[in-house]
């Protein structure tokens with residue numbers, strides 16, 4: 001099962017609304033427009049026919065106002081939560097030259113949705129209904145040394161660890177689970193609007209994606225949204241932002257259905273660089289191409305300063321150099 005999102009559908013609906021409003025505007029006839037201007041400049045020269053025409057024009061304008069308000073609020077697909085900006089960057093992001101320096105086994109039954117190191121230990125969140133889990137993984141063997149399954153009604157998504165708590169998003173279930181990082185005991189749940197995709201943190205705030213180009217910065221105590229940034233590059237907004245990793249003042253992100261990892265400035269949302277991992281699957285595990293899905297999973301071990309990547313149902317986790325430089 002592949003996850004879907006309605007970002008493109010939302011955009012198409014918005015485009016239709018704009019087109020409808022544009023058509024309606026053209027219904028204002030030349031006579032109506034000239035009346036509007038003449039009345040504005042000569043209010044003493046009103047007669048009954050002009051007054052009736054004015055009423056008609058005012059009704060049309062009043063009809064259009066809610067439409068424009070809806071369009072203005074609806075373009076992000078997130079209710080009234082407009083990101084700080086969506087403007088294209090002036091320059092194309094730089095291409096990152098990286099090197100794969102090591103490879104480790106990865107559990108091919110894990111549909112990787114979240115990957116994170118904490119205190120030198122590797123944690124992973126797996127998705128799919130009936131197969132979702134939170135796991136502590138032994139990097140050397142790829143095996144889970146501690147895990148907790150999710151109820152079959154939940155599709156596990158991004159994870160992050162802050163202040164000895166593990167936060168785990170769910171795809172469409174609007175539930176974020178909070179666990180004790182050591183025991184995996186469930187401490188509490190938060191609910192939220194929209195979908196849950198990737199998650200990371202900057203040491204103070206949780207940061208999550210939802211399949212659009214938005215990144216949501218949240219209070220770890222309340223899960224309330226504190227700010228939103230829109231991720232964009234020289235071509236405009238970059239949608240389908242998925243798994244995240246905050247490292248040394250920037251964010252690395254997977255893009256769903258893509259072999260590219262982007263480097264984002266968390267202040268502006270601008271994509272400053274990209275690393276293209278096309279061909280990695282073909283080169284390192286050609287025998288598993290039928291099962292292995294998209295690149296998803298980025299984890300930085302700050303204790304050893306090493307970066308790891310993997311994908312959904314991939315048989316390998318790769319150690320990569322070149323993406324963590326400032």
Ligand SMILES: [Ca+2]
Nearest residue numbers: 115244245298
């Ligand atoms: Ca991560």
